[in-house]
Amino acid sequence: MKIHIVYAHPHTASLNAALRDEAVRTLEGSGHAVTVSDLYAMKWKAVADYDDFGPTEEERFMFAAGEAWEKGEIAADVKEEQAKLLAADLVVLQFPLWWYTVPAILKGWIDRVFTNGFGYGTSRDWPRFGDGVLKGRRAMVVVTTGAAESHLSDRGVNGSIDDLLFPLQHGVLFYTGMEVLPPVVVTGAAVMDEAGFAGATELVRIRMAAVAETAPIAYRRQADDYDDAKRLKPGLEPAGTTGFALHIA
Amino acid sequence: MKIHIVYAHPHTASLNAALRDEAVRTLEGSGHAVTVSDLYAMKWKAVADYDDFGPTEEERFMFAAGEAWEKGEIAADVKEEQAKLLAADLVVLQFPLWWYTVPAILKGWIDRVFTNGFGYGTSRDWPRFGDGVLKGRRAMVVVTTGAAESHLSDRGVNGSIDDLLFPLQHGVLFYTGMEVLPPVVVTGAAVMDEAGFAGATELVRIRMAAVAETAPIAYRRQADDYDDAKRLKPGLEPAGTTGFALHIA
Numbered sequence: 021m022k023i024h025i026v027y028a029h030p031h032t033a034s035l036n037a038a039l040r041d042e043a044v045r046t047l048e049g050s051g052h053a054v055t056v057s058d059l060y061a062m063k064w065k066a067v068a069d070y071d072d073f074g075p076t077e078e079e080r081f082m083f084a085a086g087e088a089w090e091k092g093e094i095a096a097d098v099k100e101e102q103a104k105l106l107a108a109d110l111v112v113l114q115f116p117l118w119w120y121t122v123p124a125i126l127k128g129w130i131d132r133v134f135t136n137g138f139g140y141g142t143s144r145d146w147p148r149f150g151d152g153v154l155k156g157r158r159a160m161v162v163v164t165t166g167a168a169e170s171h172l173s174d175r176g177v178n179g180s181i182d183d184l185l186f187p188l189q190h191g192v193l194f195y196t197g198m199e200v201l202p203p204v205v206v207t208g209a210a211v212m213d214e215a216g217f218a219g220a221t222e223l224v225r226i227r228m229a230a231v232a233e234t235a236p237i238a239y240r241r242q243a244d245d246y247d248d249a250k251r252l253k254p255g256l257e258p259a260g261t262t263g264f265a266l267h268i269a
Numbered sequence: 270m271k272i273h274i275v276y277a278h279p280h281t282a283s284l285n286a287a288l289r290d291e292a293v294r295t296l297e298g299s300g301h302a303v304t305v306s307d308l309y310a311m312k313w314k315a316v317a318d319y320d321d322f323g324p325t326e327e328e329r330f331m332f333a334a335g336e337a338w339e340k341g342e343i344a345a346d347v348k349e350e351q352a353k354l355l356a357a358d359l360v361v362l363q364f365p366l367w368w369y370t371v372p373a374i375l376k377g378w379i380d381r382v383f384t385n386g387f388g389y390g391t392s393r394d395w396p397r398f399g400d401g402v403l404k405g406r407r408a409m410v411v412v413t414t415g416a417a418e419s420h421l422s423d424r425g426v427n428g429s430i431d432d433l434l435f436p437l438q439h440g441v442l443f444y445t446g447m448e449v450l451p452p453v454v455v456t457g458a459a460v461m462d463e464a465g466f467a468g469a470t471e472l473v474r475i476r477m478a479a480v481a482e483t484a485p486i487a488y489r490r491q492a493d494d495y496d497d498a499k500r501l502k503p504g505l506e507p508a509g510t511t512g513f514a515l516h517i518a
Contacts (some may be wrong), residue, residue: 030318031330046457066315066373068281081280082415082459107412120436121370124315124380128373142415149426166331170498173504177398177491177499179382179435179513187369187433210331210391242426250426257424263512264428 021052021232024108026101027061027127028115033218035209036164036207039224040114045089046228055104058127064126065097072098072135083218089137101133105154111198114162116209118133120184130192139182139196149190150241158233159198161185164209172207181205183254186264190239199236238269270301270480273357275350277308277364277375284458284466287415288473292411295477304353308374314346315377321347331385338386338517350382354403359480360447362437363411363457369433377443388445398439399490401446408447409480410434411473413458421456421498430454437512441487448485486516 040056047054057064070086075083082224088094089164101199105111112258115122120131134140147155165172172181181203186235189200204227206220227234240246247255257266278285295398296303317334323342325333337343354360364371371379383389387402396404401508412434414421423432432450438449444505453476455469475484489495494505504517 029330029433031328033328034330051315060316060318066377068367069309077441079280079282081283101390107306117375118317119383120325120440121376123375124317125370125378127370127376128315130368131373134368149346170500173500174511175515177439177495177501178514179516183432184436187426188437189428191369191433196367246426250417251419251422251424251428258398258510260425261511262509263432263514265512267426267428 021109022107023047023052023110023112023231024104025056025112025114026059026126027056028123028127028129031062032061035206035212036114036116037221038163038204038217039164039220042221042224043112043114043228046225047231050156050229052231054103055108057101057104057129059074059129062097064125065095065132066125068128068131071095072132082142086136087144090133094135095132098132098135100162101129102138105133105157107159108157110158110160111154111193112160112162113193115164117163117165117167117184120178122188126221127191134192134196147197148242150194150239150245152195152244155197155199158201158231158236159189159193160191160201160227161203162190162206163203164206166210167207169207172205177224183264189237190264194237194239198241201231201234228251240267240269271356271359271447272301272357272359272402272480273304273353274303274361274363275375275378277372277378279309281310283365284319284461284469285363285365287466288411288413288455288469291470292363292477293472294459295474297482299334299478299479302436304357306350306378308351308378311346313374314344314379314381315374317377317380317384320344331391332400335391342455343384344381345360345383345480346426347381351387354406357406359407359409360403360442361409361411362442364413364417366414366433367433368428368518371437375421383441383445388454394473397444397491398495399443399446399488400492401444404446406417406447407450407480407485408438408442408448409444409476410438410452411455413455416456426434432513439513439516443486443488448487449488450480450483489516489518
């Protein structure tokens, strides 16, 4: 497979960097071809603004983005990232959880790369949630958290890690058509002893060795399981669930 | 009251700009003092990196941030925003929902302003979720969405807007001690007719006129309702709920 890793951490000698290197070693050892977008090293422009577009008739931001996309007048760095995604069989997003979501530099990668016309569309019939520009590809999140596992568990005060990752995994990766593998979650990352580091490294190695066979999260496809108002059809939710868990078969 | 609005939209003539102006007019008309951080106009630096800190002994990012905070050697723009928050009685975050969360420029405001030592701490006893540096203040989100209301409803394919806003409202605003008022949500914002615009403006006017009396969301305080593993004590969740809704009384 071709695997593209989008990586966001400011410290070049961080736990995240070590886990990324372990992932690359494991994947290449399995015969995969790996590329990495190291957003801090690239000094990725985080803010989506009009400088990303050539001249447009449209003034409204989202529609100006769509017009620029249709004309092919989108920033060169955005086009390069789009090409990397289209060339990949598996897309990995790796980052530390900051304020319960991705760091700003990675949010800016999402905002700018998944622009109107490429990542999403405004029409009613736009293919989304199980269909989309990246259909046929797989995706996986690798995330480190300062919080301990229990704080991110089903009753944890932070909310569960599955719910915290839902807007990213379902709302970005599945939205654009990718099958999303269960995330690799490394908790307690702020202060980690040798055994913790060895365990995290082993987890990454095992998960990366299995990317081709791992079953994806069973998010429900919009085209199959939602009514015209884009609401889940009655009775499809797992018994006794509310919230984001409704949308997993 | 003193009210500080943190505003993020790239288009100076957008629906968001009109709603922000309506909010300022209404609040000032009620006798409140209003300040605004217009992040795009300020060219706010979105990416949290080592340039935000003076020289540090610590290399690890989070701990370097904490060391810089203790020495008072944090970037000047960050200190200015922290001072605005400390001076406010109510903090309003206004933004368009991009990929189910805040635009990168606003995420970068969160990442940089709520730095280690100010917004959060790594110690077990750090006061959080109902306590924290901004305790005694109120907060409110004003958000516009391209999606229609049903898509963001309890069974909507996007996930409910309350769940989508939880990591921000609970994980940032309540984490730092603020009481969070129910959000102002303007759906269908991509294509809005005159009647829709009038309704959105009226909604903002009504909510802003009532900010001093509006009851906050009843998030449970970590200090009261969670065990030593930071898990919600048994039986406190509303009957029949799972997911983020567990944490609301």
